[in-house]
Structure formats: C-alpha cells, structure tokens
Amino acid sequence: MKKFPNDFLWGVATASYQIEGAAHEDGRTSSIWDDFARTPGRVYEGHTGDVACDHYHRYPEDVQLMKELGVQAYRFSISWPRIFPEKGVINPEGFTFYRRLITELKEQGIQPAATIYHWDLPSWAQAEGGWTNRETVGHFLQYAQALFQEFGDEIPVWITHNEPWCAAFLGYGEGVHAPGHRNWREALAASHHLLLSHGLAVQAYRDMGLQGQIGITLNFTPTDAATSSPEDVAAAARWDGYANRWFVEPLFKGVYPADMVAWFEGQVGSFDFLQPGDLATIAVPIDFLGVNYYSRNVSKQGTEHELLQVDFQEGGGPVTDMGWEVHPQSLLQLLRRLEAEYVGRLPLYITENGAAYPDSLTDGAVHDEDRISYLQQHLEVCQQFVAEGGNLQGYYVWSFLDNFEWAFGYSKRFGIVYVDYETQERFPKDSARWFAETIGNNGVKVIKREDFT
Numbered sequence: 001m002k003k004f005p006n007d008f009l010w011g012v013a014t015a016s017y018q019i020e021g022a023a024h025e026d027g028r029t030s031s032i033w034d035d036f037a038r039t040p041g042r043v044y045e046g047h048t049g050d051v052a053c054d055h056y057h058r059y060p061e062d063v064q065l066m067k068e069l070g071v072q073a074y075r076f077s078i079s080w081p082r083i084f085p086e087k088g089v090i091n092p093e094g095f096t097f098y099r100r101l102i103t104e105l106k107e108q109g110i111q112p113a114a115t116i117y118h119w120d121l122p123s124w125a126q127a128e129g130g131w132t133n134r135e136t137v138g139h140f141l142q143y144a145q146a147l148f149q150e151f152g153d154e155i156p157v158w159i160t161h162n163e164p165w166c167a168a169f170l171g172y173g174e175g176v177h178a179p180g181h182r183n184w185r186e187a188l189a190a191s192h193h194l195l196l197s198h199g200l201a202v203q204a205y206r207d208m209g210l211q212g213q214i215g216i217t218l219n220f221t222p223t224d225a226a227t228s229s230p231e232d233v234a235a236a237a238r239w240d241g242y243a244n245r246w247f248v249e250p251l252f253k254g255v256y257p258a259d260m261v262a263w264f265e266g267q268v269g270s271f272d273f274l275q276p277g278d279l280a281t282i283a284v285p286i287d288f289l290g291v292n293y294y295s296r297n298v299s300k301q302g303t304e305h306e307l308l309q310v311d312f313q314e315g316g317g318p319v320t321d322m323g324w325e326v327h328p329q330s331l332l333q334l335l336r337r338l339e340a341e342y343v344g345r346l347p348l349y350i351t352e353n354g355a356a357y358p359d360s361l362t363d364g365a366v367h368d369e370d371r372i373s374y375l376q377q378h379l380e381v382c383q384q385f386v387a388e389g390g391n392l393q394g395y396y397v398w399s400f401l402d403n404f405e406w407a408f409g410y411s412k413r414f415g416i417v418y419v420d421y422e423t424q425e426r427f428p429k430d431s432a433r434w435f436a437e438t439i440g441n442n443g444v445k446v447i448k449r450e451d452f453t
C-alpha cells in the first residue's frame with residue numbers, strides 16, 4: 001500500500017447551519033439561510049436548519065465518534081449570528097458553545113480548524129445589502145477579530161471563507177442559495193467584497209501576532225471543452241474564468257483575470273466597486289490554500305448559462321446522487337495546475353471532497369460502496385500528487401454527518417455517518433469504517449467491490 005507522509009492530516013468537515021440546529025437558542029438571531037429556507041419554494045420540501053443534526057446539543061457524542069474513527073482534525077464553521085446577533089453587539093453566550101466544542105476536541109486529541117464564514121450571514125447585515133454593501137466587509141472584520149481575540153490561541157487553523165464563489169454567484173447571481181437574488185452586478189460586487197474581507201481578516205490575524213495558520217477555501221470546477229472548436233474552447237475558458245480563476249487570480253496574483261473583466265464589463269457594466277488598494281489587500285500572503293473538489297464540467301458555447309453563454313454536457317462517467325460526474329483525474333490536474341500556476345510551494349489542503357448517494361439503513365448498517373469507491377479514487381490521486389512532490393498536507397472528507405444540503409434540504413446524504421432525523425441517532429456507514437482504516441494505515445486501502453457483503 002502506498003503511504004502518505006507521516007504528518008499528513010486526516011480530517012472531517014461540516015458547517016454550522018448544516019448541522020447545529022438550535023436556531024433560536026442562547027441569543028442566536030436569524031441568518032440569510034433561516035430566511036431563505038422559510039421562503040416558499042426555495043429549499044426542498046420547505047426543510048430548514050432549525051434542528052438539523054442537533055449537533056449543538058450532541059457535540060460530545062459527535063466528537064467521541066470522530067475519536068473512535070481516528071480522525072485527527074475537525075473542520076467546522078462558526079455561526080456569525082450566534083456571535084453578533086445584532087449589528088455591533090457581541091453575544092458572550094455565542095462563544096460558549098464553540099469553547100465547549102474546542103475543549104472536547106482537545107480532550108480527544110483532535111485539531112480544530114475553524115471556518116469563519118460558511119454562508120450564514122446575519123439577517124441584520126443582509127437588511128443593509130449583505131455582501132453587495134462594502135460596509136459588510138467592516139462587519140466581517142469585526143466578527144473575525146472577535147473570534148481571533150476569543151479563540152486565537154486555541155484554534156491553530158483558520159479559514160476566512162468557504163467557497164466565496166457560491167456565496168457570491170449562487171447567492172446573488174443565480175439565486176439558488178441565500179439570499180436568492182438574481183442580479184449579476186450584485187454578484188460581482190459580492191465576490192469582490194468577500195475577497196476584500198478575507199484580506200482584511202488575514203491582516204488583522206497577523207497584526208494580533210497569532211501563531212497559527214490562516215488561509216481560505218475555494219471550490220474549484222475544472223472545466224473541459226466539449227469539442228476542440230474555437231467557440232467551445234473559448235466557452236470552457238470563460239467557465240474556468242468564472243468558476244476558478246475569478247477567485248484564485250486575485251488571491252495569488254493580485255489581479256482579476258483580464259479576459260473575465262472584459263467579459264463581465266461587456267455584460268453588466270463597469271466595476272465601480274473596485275477601489276485603489278483593494279487588490280493588494282486581497283493578495284496578502286496566506287499560509288495555505290483550502291481546495292474543495294467534487295466534480296468537473298464539460299462546457300460548450302450556448303445559452304443555458306445566460307451570463308457566460310455556456311452550455312453543459314454530460315462528461316460520460318458515473319454520477320453521484322447530485323448528478324455530479326465522478327472524475328478523479330480532474331482533481332489531479334487541478335492540484336498540478338494550482339501548484340504550477342498559482343501557489344507554488346504553499347501548502348494545499350483538500351478541505352472538502354466527498355459524494356452524496358441515496359443511502360439506506362438496514363439493521364443499523366449502511367453499505368455505501370459507491371461512496372467508498374469515490375473516496376478511494378480521489379485519495380489515490382491525492383497520493384499520486386504527493387508522490388510527485390506536490391505539497392498537499394491533508395484531506396478532510398465532506399462530510400462527517402449527513403446534513404442540511406442547502407437547497408436540497410435533507411434529501412441528499414453526504415455523510416460518512418448516517419443520521420436518522422427522526423431519532424437523531426448516528427450510524428457510521430461502511431465508508432466511515434473504511435476511512436478509519438485508511439487513517440490507521442496512513443494510506444489508501446483499495447477494497448474491491450466483491451469484498452463487500
């Protein structure tokens with residue numbers, strides 16, 4: 001079996017709104033996801049995160065389960081409206097839950113990695129325009145500083161934002177995530193303000209002299225052209241510009257990609273939200289890049305996506321319950337490209353990778369061989385990248401638990417642990433046991449399908 005380096009970090013990931021529940025407890029006010037979920041027609045069957053996995057109350061049991069699986073690191077996110085239920089007002093009770101969680105993790109020898117923003121913007125901030133309003137950047141900075149003050153010495157790994165592409169473009173452009181707006185000017189302004197708030201938070205972290213690592217997590221969708229025609233190649237380059245380069249270029253090169261600036265200005269007008277000095281702030285050095293990878297896209301010139309004038313085509317490989325193609329080779333190409341073109345020797349972490357499948361619980365067991373196969377194939381390419389000398393330092397599975405899958409509610413299960421939402425009982429799936437063995441071996445154990453019961 002090919003091994004990972006001895007210090008390779010094995011983790012699991014979640015996000016606050018997707019698992020915590022306790023939506024009205026200990027002073028928490030609403031976020032844009034509470035509001036969005038309550039808007040008819042936005043989330044599958046009107047599901048909300050009110051209870052979710054009730055992790056807010058069950059965290060000791062959950063951390064215990066992580067320990068039993070041998071998990072070394074836990075990536076979770078902090079709920080902004082628990083910490084700042086009102087503009088400018090800190091809620092000390094908001095810190096209490098996270099302090100207890102961190103204590104529990106430390107007792108079990110699990111390293112905490114905190115995401116500051118995983119999409120649950122306080123409703124009070126959205127009332128003033130949310131991420132389209134430059135003032136939200138200042139509110140985020142204040143929130144981040146409060147967290148550094150409170151937990152800076154206890155949390156060694158910080159992720160400013162999770163997938164600003166989703167927060168900006170799915171939230172303000174495509175309207176499928178909160179706050180559900182469909183306005184590309186807003187979406188572009190939001191993308192810029194998210195990036196700017198990242199840079200300011202990193203600077204604040206440095207100014208406080210904290211000794212941990214701070215970075216950002218981006219989602220990447222490697223994009224292949226459906227044909228070699230110049231139109232389709234250009235369409236794929238546009239999608240790549242939108243899905244990937246729009247975020248990674250300002251972060252690592254201090255510029256927005258020129259082809260995309262020209263395209264967006266042609267489509268939606270000039271970039272009046274960009275102010276002198278912003279790009280230098282965005283490009284402030286960070287300690288690692290978090291990579292979320294699920295699938296690739298195959299694109300061609302078309303009309304399906306109005307802003308980009310792109311159509312999508314099936315890749316041809318097997319798909320998960322989300323309809324996303326299983327395509328591990330694109331992860332390998334992505335990691336190589338990031339190193340060659342953007343990050344150089346900066347550490348990379350896979351901060352999310354995983355798959356939804358329609359699991360069924362029988363006699364307390366879930367035989368999720370498709371998920372094992374997905375994880376196995378993606379970890380094999382991680383191993384290959386490391387063997388080539390790539391600086392990939394860890395891997396977090398998405399997700400530890402089945403949870404609230406945003407617009408899909410509870411209808412999609414990404415967990416390696418099954419959650420019975422009636423009883424809140426947890427059942428480790430076969431994939432959890434397989435992952436535990438993988439961690440134990442520090443290498444990818446290849447299980448053949450015939451070996452499943």
Ligand code: GBH
Nearest residue numbers: 015162163166219221243294297352398405
């Ligand atoms: C992540 O989002 C989230 O961080 C996490 O909270 C969530 O539960 C998890 O993944 C599973 O969805 O076809 O080019 O338009 C991932 C969101 C899904 C964003 C796929 C990009 C397709 C891009 N990504 N999506 S494209």
